Amino acid sequence: MAVTIREVASAAGVSVSTVSRAFTAPDQVQPATRQRILDAAAKLGYAPNPAARSLRGGGTGTLGLIVPDIANPFFPPIVKAMQARARRQGYTVLVADSDEREADELETIAAVSKKVDGLILWASTLTEERLQELSGQMPLVLVNRHVPGIPELHISLDAGIHQAAEHLRAYGHRRCVFVNASRAELSRGKSIHESFEALDLSLAELGPYEPRFETGLHAATLVAAHGATAVIAHNDLVALGVLHQLAKLGVSVPGEVSVLGIDDTLLASVSTPGLTTIRIDPEELATRASDLLIDTIAGRPGAGPAAPVEVGSRLIPRASTGPAPR
DSSP: OOOOHHHHHHHHHHHHHHHHHHHHHGSSSSHHHHHHHHHHHHHHHHHOOOOOHHHHHSOOOEEEEEEOOTSSTTHHHHHHHHHHHHHHTTEEEEEEEETTHHHHHHHHHHHHGGOOEEEEEESSOHHHHHHOOOOOTTTTTEOOOOOOSOOOOEEEOHHHHHHHHHHHHTTTTOEEEOOOSSSSSSSHHHHHHHHHHHTTTTEEEEEEOSSSSHHHHHHHHHHHHHOOEEEEEEEEEHHHHHHHHHHHHHHHHHTOEEEEEEEHHHHHHSSSSSEEEEEEEHHHHHHHHEEEEHHHHHHHHHOSSSSOOEEEEEEEOOOOOOOOOO
């Protein structure tokens, strides 16, 4: 028979309500007491029942996460880390894909909203009015999208992009190309233009396209036409497409063209040559996003929209960048 919450309470020497809070609102339980409860639960083989909790308190015990493209290798480590973080606070995570299309995103939100206690929308394509309406209906957190009145997690690429611009200038590059692969994420392109222009680096922009490997294949041919010696792509997937196509065209990397990505996915470190990229820590992203949503669900002070939570970035140099050709 399944272990009950009463058995856990008895084994830990606390009340049933304290056991319940330890799993549903861990910040309301003393750390030593919560650890004693967790130890007792582990020893007895007890796990909280989200369905039962839903019937008792109206919650589902589930966090919703909607991302633009689940096939992008940037997201699986974030999902895994978010599941681990949520599990420690008594939640599970439901993940869905919007394919960066507004109609698909709306349809996905309608499908999952009744199954979750709150939603994280990653680089949402919805209008401000739609998002504000949605935030009035359920706890909502936005990642890389600013809408007044809605809690936000902002990925700041400023430091990483500035380091990338310094890196290319030190190697003697002056003519660069930015492959833009997003219509929604305007801050990324803005930061790249500002950082490159501040260091007197010429920057032509291609796109916006879709943030896919195939975009890089298409862009690589255009890069050669621009006479650029360096390319910075919207993400690693696009950058890997550029690398692949340049190799097919017989263009040496980094001998003739240097290539940079953004995200530092696993593929960046195993590509040939290794991809220079701007790292965004998936563990930090997952922790900050899930904590912000859980705090918003609980209505805790500091979970409001006044100050966006920020995650930084840094450059990871690898073999895809080198001196500009003379």
